[in-house]
Amino acid sequence: MNLDLTTEHLAILDMVREFAAKEIAPVAARYDRSREFPFENVRKCADLSLMGVMVPEEYGGSGLDTIAYTLVIEELSRACASTGVIVSVNNSLFCHPLQKFGTEDQKRRYLAPHARGEKIGCFCLSEPNAGSDAGNQQTTAARQDEGYLLNGTKNFITNGLGADTAIVFASTDRTKGHHGISAFIVERGFSGFRLGKDEVKLGITCSGSVEMVFEDCRVPAENRLGEEGEGFKIAMNTLDGGRIGIAAQAVGIARAALEEATRYSRQRKAFGKSISEFQAIQFMLADMATEIDAARLLAHRAAWLKDRGSRYTREASQAKLFASEVAMRSAIKGVQILGGYGYMNDYPVERYFRDAKITEIYEGTSEIQRLVIAGSLLKD
């Protein structure tokens, strides 16, 4: 056992921490209020090669491991959870499935520009009537001539407003249930593809979530990702990796709340002393810090398993479940420690509180994670 980060990991950590503090944190509140997609943040992340952290260098990525990736996402999310998820979606939900399931041609055409961050990717699985029950896809893809015609509506698509390319799941055979789902690479400019309504959200307000509408959208056959019927497997495999990213994002948000609450408690005075001298406050801080460390260890364990090629589905779900609930609890305590100020938009914990909530919902709700974990416990 060796829990030390490598020199390379430490260098990345230092670089991203400094970058996030200098470039991302100062603009986070402004983007949160304006809800504008932060193209400038994405460009800066691309300059540091953070958009394709795990993609091999030959395809424009940084060729780093999943541990490095969790460090990146935690640090970005500590500054701005929206930027954290934007980067996470491009890395885990777009680049990963292309790298793992794409043809050589698809990798050259799509993976490389997205890994370099010249283009932004998104992942379209959720539908108005298919969230946790992702196998129940209503969007269809019908074979026609040399391609497919996609029809249906996708919603809650993170990065949607800024995305150049989407990986879209649709049913090629409704009679086969989730075995009839296939995945497609769809460019923004394909005919019959348009953005639907902008999603106005509680938190991560600038992550560009949007509805996407496909009306006889024409997709060439060579843009099918994997085989027909392989889509559900691709989606599930992709989400396993994505969950590690969300766990890291949740740890970043939780840490932001802890650091802000710790700092505030030192300077705020009540009853003649700094509130950090009261056990009521100290014990909240202690519980936050303890849970955050446990959450990070769970995330790193899942990442480590993934990097060595072991199965990690259950561990990714555990990391995501635990970390997301820690983010929420931490944010609740953060607001509580700041009192009225914590409820105000002027202080960042109000944003952390709103941002934390989504981590319990997207890329598999806490309930879905518990199903995955229990399934694994009960399977043999």
Add this chain to the structure above:
Amino acid sequence: MDLQLSEEQRLIRETVREFVASEVLPTAGALDRAEEFPDRAIARLAELGLLGMTIPEEYGGAGLDSVTAALVIEEIARGSASLAVTISVSNSVCGGPIARFGSEEQRRRYLPRLARGEVLGGFSLTEPDSGSDAAHLRTRAVLRGDDYLLTGDKAWVTNVEVGSLFVVLAATDPSPSAHGITAFLVERDFPGFSFGKVEDKMGLRSSHTGGILLQDCRVPASNRLGAEGEGFRIAMETLDAARIGIAAQSVGIARGALEESIAFARQRRAFGKSISEFQAIQFMLADMATSIEGARLLAHRAAWLRDQGGQPYTREASMAKLFASEMVNKVAYQAVQIHGAYGYSREYPVERYYRDARVTTIYEGTSEIQRMVIARKLLDAL
């Protein structure tokens, strides 16, 4: 980063797991009910070389590192938390401080006997009126010629009656202060030493806990551990290490509760199906497993840091102990809930796990003390 256990660590874990399944679990319930000390298992652990598992090899111990010791304690606690605390105490709070702070003569005199299992050890800091506020000791030690005379009452000492050697903390300076406390190695045969009543406890009923009464107890000056006034520091460092053991013990109890719950949920039927098919049960199992693994990672991190030597691990040990002990109380609670009325019955082991879990948030530093330690480290870092 590499979370892989070594070949040796896996082998030791496997050996202990088999030992626990065949020789600890089958009798743990009966011993608990009879409040009987697990003599046979202790003798077998001595044969396996685990009674002095963390004692250095040159003094006859197994010289295991803290990560491996945590694995051993978890496995033993999975079968019997009483047995786990008995050997954890002898190793980490008696053998541990002797190995770390003792003179060469003290090490040679005591460690091989602890390692061979001829002697069980204990640690005596707490007093009837001084628990968390450990610097406030009433027990006095006065130097008279070549001996110290110790007088006072000690409380809640693990391994009374069965133990023969205790690290005892007493005030050598009459003004109550952490700097006036000194540690002594006290044998049960020393004149003026006697055991008080053995406590009738909620859990850990096959481990012995009770008082030590010191009445002008004559302790040779050569049995002073460390310098005068060093006792509080010795006690705190000793407890840092011990907290990793309690975290591992908590993980072991929780794993027992989870494993029993999975087995029960599979075979118990209600409303026409196995209760494991209901989400209400599945989600409890999922939460139990997740928090157990988080706790184990925290415990291993603290143990690993300690093994690096020279790295501070006080905060990490407190986090592991706090999280794991709070976790096992929730997990044991859920295990009883999953078992329903059977869980409330002594026929099923989860009833014992539930009682055994309770003390983990109390001894070797309450959850409140752990939070104070963690918060201080957080606020000092700013």
